[in-house]
Amino acid sequence: MANNNETISRDGKDTKIENKTSKPEQRKVRKGIIGYFTGVKQEMAKVVWPTRAELTKDTVVVFGVCIFFSLLFWGMDTGFLAVLKKLLGITLSK
Numbered sequence: 001m002a003n004n005n006e007t008i009s010r011d012g013k014d015t016k017i018e019n020k021t022s023k024p025e026q027r028k029v030r031k032g033i034i035g036y037f038t039g040v041k042q043e044m045a046k047v048v049w050p051t052r053a054e055l056t057k058d059t060v061v062v063f064g065v066c067i068f069f070s071l072l073f074w075g076m077d078t079g080f081l082a083v084l085k086k087l088l089g090i091t092l093s094k
Contacts, residue, residue: 050058084090 081092085092
C-alpha cells in the first residue's frame with residue numbers, strides 16, 4: 001500500500017478504496033476540534049460571573065432554604081407519626 005488509494009476489481013467492476021485516515025479528513029477533524037475550543041473560549045468570555053458579594057448572598061439563601069425545608073419536612077413527619085400513633089395505637093420501640 002504505497003499510495004492512499006487502491007483499486008479492487010470485483011465482478012469486472014473497478015472500485016476505489018481510500019485509506020481511512022486521508023489527509024483532508026485529518027485536517028477537517030483538527031479544524032473541527034480547534035473550532036470547537038475556539039467557540040468555547042469565545043462563549044466563556046461572554047459569561048458574566050457573579051461578584052463575591054452576590055455569590056455569598058446566593059449561597060446564604062440556598063442554605064437558608066435547605067434548612068427551612070429540612071425543618072418543615074421533619075416537623076411534618078413528626079406530626080404525622082404522632083397522629084398515627086394516637087389513631088392506631090402504634091409504638092415504634094424495639
